[in-house]
Amino acid sequence: MPIRRLEEGVIRKIAAGEVVDRPSSVAKELVENALDAQADRIGIAIEGGGIDLLRVADDGVGMSRDEMHLAIERHTTSKLTREEDLHHIRTLGFRGEALAAICAVARVTLLSRPRGSEAGHAIRVEEGRVREEGPAARAVGTTVEVRDLFWNVPARRRFLDSPPAEARHTFSSLRRIVLAHPAVAFGIRSGGRDVLDVAPARDPLARIGQLYGPEFASRLIPVVMEESGFRLRAWFAPPELARPTRVDQHLFLSGRPVRPGVLSLGIAQSYARHLPRGQHAAFFLYLDVDPELVDVNVHPRKEEVRFRSERAVMDLLRRAALRALGAVSYTHLT
Numbered sequence: 001m002p003i004r005r006l007e008e009g010v011i012r013k014i015a016a017g018e019v020v021d022r023p024s025s026v027a028k029e030l031v032e033n034a035l036d037a038q039a040d041r042i043g044i045a046i047e048g049g050g051i052d053l054l055r056v057a058d059d060g061v062g063m064s065r066d067e068m069h070l071a072i073e074r075h076t077t078s079k080l081t082r083e084e085d086l087h088h089i090r091t092l093g094f095r096g097e098a099l100a101a102i103c104a105v106a107r108v109t110l111l112s113r114p115r116g117s118e119a120g121h122a123i124r125v126e127e128g129r130v131r132e133e134g135p136a137a138r139a140v141g142t143t144v145e146v147r148d149l150f151w152n153v154p155a156r157r158r159f160l161d162s163p164p165a166e167a168r169h170t171f172s173s174l175r176r177i178v179l180a181h182p183a184v185a186f187g188i189r190s191g192g193r194d195v196l197d198v199a200p201a202r203d204p205l206a207r208i209g210q211l212y213g214p215e216f217a218s219r220l221i222p223v224v225m226e227e228s229g230f231r232l233r234a235w236f237a238p239p240e241l242a243r244p245t246r247v248d249q250h251l252f253l254s255g256r257p258v259r260p261g262v263l264s265l266g267i268a269q270s271y272a273r274h275l276p277r278g279q280h281a282a283f284f285l286y287l288d289v290d291p292e293l294v295d296v297n298v299h300p301r302k303e304e305v306r307f308r309s310e311r312a313v314m315d316l317l318r319r320a321a322l323r324a325l326g327a328v329s330y331t332h333l334t
Contacts, residue, residue, distance in 0.1 A: 020101050021156075023050025023149060023166050024173040029098035030144050031177050034058035035255070037142065040200070041185040047192075049163030050170045051149050059141040062114035065121040065133075072103045072110070072125055099144075104128045105156070106149045112142040127152065171195060172247075175211065176257035179250060179284065182207035204286050205235060216241070220284070221324040229290035230316060236267075236324035237282035239274040248282035254289055263310070266318025270325060285317065 020026055027044060034042045037060025047053035063071060102108060103125045113120030120138035124131050150157035160166055167190050175196075178186045182201040189195065201207040209217035220235040237248075249267075251260040260267075264283075271281040293308045307313050 020098075020105060020149075022160055022169060023054055024170040026050065026054055026102055026106075026146055026149065027056065027170050028173050028177065029102065030054070030056040030146070031174065033098070033144075034060055034142070035177075035181060035184065037061050039141065039184060041187070043187045044174060044189070046167055046170060046188070046190040049161075049166030050146075051157075051160060051163060051166060052147065054146045054149070054170075055143065057141065057143040059139065062117070062120075062140050062142055063110075063112040064114050064117070065123075067114075068110050068112055068121060068123055069130065071099050072108075072123075072128070072130070073100055100128065102146055105151075105153050107147045107151065109145040109147075110142070111136050111138050111145075113138045113140050115140050167191070176250065176252075179204070179207055179211065180252040180255050180257050180286075204233060204284065208235065208284055221327055223320045223324050223327075225316060225320055225323075227316060229293045230313070231288040232316060232320055233286040234317075234320050234324070235284045236321060238328055239271065239281070239325075241282055242271075242275050242279035243282050244279065246280050249280065250283065251285045251287065253287050253294065254291075260285070263314055263317060266314045267321040270318055270321040274325065281321070283321070285320075287313075 020029070023046070027046075027050060031042055031044065034056060037058060039058035039060035041059050043055075043057045045053065045055040045057075099108075104127070108125045109122060110125070111120060111122040117140075120136045121133065122136035123133040150160070161169070171188065171190065174186075174188060178184075178196065178198065182204050185198060185200050187194070187197045196211075198207070198210045201210060205217055205220065205222070208220065216237075217235075219241060220237055223232070223234045223236065225232045225234075246260075249260050249264060251258055251263065267281060267283060275281065289307075294306070
C-alpha cells in the first residue's frame with residue numbers, strides 16, 4: 001500500500017489509546033485537572049463502572065467559553081509555554097492531551113464558570129467536535145461529564161472488564177489520589193451510592209486515618225528526612241501489620257501517585273527478615289523532589305517517572321525504612 005496521511009478521526013483515536021484505556025484513566029486525568037485548577041472539593045460520580053457515565057465536578061478556577069473550546073483540542077494547556085518548562089514541572093498535568101483524548105472516544109459535556117464571571121457556559125462534544133453549546137447556570141468551577149466510553153471504538157470497549165470490576169479499578173486509582181492530596185475534600189458515588197466522602201485533612205497521617213481507620217493510622221511509624229533536593233515524609237506500618245499483597249505500598253511524588261517499582265526494593269530488603277514469606281510491608285511515602293532531579297514526561301499516563309539518580313532515591317527510602325524499624329520493638333518473625 002502507498003504511504004498516505006491518516007484521517008484526523010483515526011489520528012485522534014490512536015492518540016487517545018495512549019492516554020485512555022479504561023474508566024480509571026479517565027477519572028485520573030479529570031481529577032488531576034481539577035487539582036491543577038486549585039479545587040478545594042472534588043465530586044466524582046460513576047455509573048456502569050464508569051463506562052456509562054463518569055462525572056467530575058470541582059470548585060476550582062473554572063474556564064471561559066474560549067478556554068473550553070481550546071481545552072478539547074490536542075496539545076493545549078495552561079501549564080507549559082516553553083520547552084524549558086518541561087524541566088520545571090510542578091503541576092499534575094502538562095501534556096495537553098487528556099481531555100482531547102477523552103473527547104475522541106466518548107460523549108462529553110463540559111460545564112464551567114470562571115472566577116469573576118456572572119454566568120457559566122456548556123459545550124457538548126462528540127467525535128472531538130462541538131455539537132452544541134450555550135449559557136448554563138453553575139457556581140464557579142468545572143464539571144466534566146463523560147458518557148458512553150469507547151462508543152465509537154467497539155474493539156477497545158470489548159476489552160473492558162465488567163462494570164463492577166471497572167468500578168473497582170476506578171476507585172483504586174481515585175483512592176491513591178485522595179491519599180496524595182489530604183488538603184482537598186473528596187466525594188465519590190458509584191451506582192448512586194456514596195463510597196467515599198472525606199473532609200480536608202490537616203496532614204497525610206490524618207488522611208490515612210480517614211481511609212484506613214484511626215487505629216491503623218495510630219500504629220504507623222513516622223519518619224522525616226531531608227537531603228539535597230529531597231524531602232521525605234513517610235509512615236511505615238510495623239511488621240505485624242504486613243499485607244499479603246503490595247496494594248498498600250504508596251509513593252507520592254510531589255502530589256503525584258507513582259508506582260514504587262524498583263524504588264521500593266531497599267524497603268523490601270529492610271523488612272525481609274522481619275516478615276513471613278509472602279507478606280509485604282505497608283507504607284505511605286510523600287516525597288517532594290526538586291523538579292530538576294526528576295523527569296515526569298516518561299509516559300502519556302504519567303504513572304512512571306525517571307530520576308536523575310535512581311540509586312540515591314532507593315538509598316533514601318531504604319534508610320528511612322531502617323529508621324522506622326529501629327524505632328519500635330517487635331517480635332521477630334521467621
